[in-house]
Amino acid sequence: MKIYLDNIIFSKVKNGGVSNYWYELIEYLEKQNQDELTYFESIDAKENFHRKKLNLSSQSIKEVKSDSIHRFMPISYTSDEKLIFHSSYYRGLKGCKNKIEVTTVYDFIHSYYSSFPKKQLHNFLKFNAIKRSNGIICISHNTYNDLNKFYALKKNQKATVIHVGVSDDYFPIKEYTLKEQQFITDKKLTDDFILFVGGRTGYKNFDFVVSVLNDNPQLKLVIVGGGEITEEEKKLFSDDALKRFTHLRSAENFELNVLFNLARALVYPSSYEGFGIPVVEAMRAGCPVIGLNNATIREVAENSAVLLDTLSVSEFNAKFSNLNHSDFRSSAIEIGLEASKNYSWEKCSRETREFYDSLDL
Known part of the structure; x- marks a missing residue:
């Protein structure tokens, strides 16, 4: 042909x-x-x-x-x-x-x-x-x-x-390599952060993620991609929250895989997606996903994602707390790993x- x-x-x-x-x-x-x-x-x-x-x-x-x-x-x-x-x-x-x-x-x-x-x-x-x-x-x-x-x-x-x-570069890490450990050290990463990946334009609802951070002083936020944080975006953060976020302009696959493995969850509150590749990347790496309840996320994540019916911080807090229960978290991860094999x-x-x-x- x-x-x-x-x-x-x-x-x-x-x-x-x-x-x-x-x-x-x-x-x-x-x-x-x-x-x-x-x-x-x-x-x-x-x-x-x-x-x-x-x-x-x-x-x-x-x-x-x-x-x-x-x-x-x-x-x-x-x-x-x-x-x-x-x-x-x-x-x-x-x-x-x-x-x-x-x-x-x-x-x-x-x-x-x-x-x-x-x-x-x-x-x-x-x-x-x-x-x-x-x-x-x-x-x-x-x-x-x-x-x-x-x-x-x-x-x-x-x-x-x-x-x-989705690339095979995403997977649950059993033991960090020296290169991965160096990345963790250089970026001063801990396991008390939520992760946001990609563009931050209106329908992505980045302002909601900042509201979550403002309301949860025990959490940190790691943002990957999407261009520089604008002055308008910085105004969304409380004075305290400004000290609790890290922005990486880009990340190689191995770096993003480390972030997925460390994060408490990928927060993906987008109102619309054609597919939502970061969702499946997170699933494949064993990272729970919290997303807005829409047709694409339901299709791609199947039953593994924690779905929000509204962009409500109180609803987020209630459902995010479930991920602190080991049985609930393990189940979400296992379902996500299995579903990710379809892609x-x-x-x-x-x-x-x-x-x-x-x-x-």
Whole structure:
């Protein structure tokens, strides 16, 4: 099979979940060595963290532009051959009359939470990609349900759910290595903290996590990623709580795994997610998850997460206290470990390749 992959996500971001997803798919297809793979990418793609790990043949790469204008325009490429075209981020391909186009839909966050003009630009890009696609991959059942809410699939379109994976770098640590111990010492980590991972924009409800910290003087908070803590965010903290949080701008997988292993819980009160990779990473590392009760968290965490019906500090305190009971905590961890086995990159990539086969070339 001739498969043409658009690596635009490597130019769009330097790191992140979508570029990791795309890296894992390419890595799998390259190792299978059963298809003729061609890549569209621009020179700056190699600045991406995950792209740097790929050793792609220069003969397989067709250079295209991916600047702020061209990322909104379809790639021009002429071919009469039958081929699969799959873009990493909603870009089209023109000039190939015998192509089968595949789009991965990650979420509908912009449809729910963005405002003009960002919402209109993103939706224009995404819904045009959906309209012209023969096959559509949704990374969760929640995303699939949103797809059907916002778009009426045509008879000749096929949509499926393929869950993304989680790295094997996350696991319960039985004995810390010297490298891990040094990380713990350097960051002055103890086991009396809750963990917050990722972006802190409005729907992520970071302000709620700060309210929890303000109300629990015995707790500390470790924040990973999401950019620098802004002055506005600092105003959310009480004077005492300002002394009880640590922010790590980034963390390598082994560092994040240590944090999951030490934390009392991952607090993930996001109102909406396409998938919620940190939730499964925590589960795989044996870290309990406290999340807002929404469709994606219920889907991904199954019965392992402690779910909040409201963003209430009193409700959080009551349910968090349950994690201090060893039987309850052990049960949550065990269920999470078992559920996390459902999510692997090998499974995700294999099902994607099988989906290509299911489309009529």
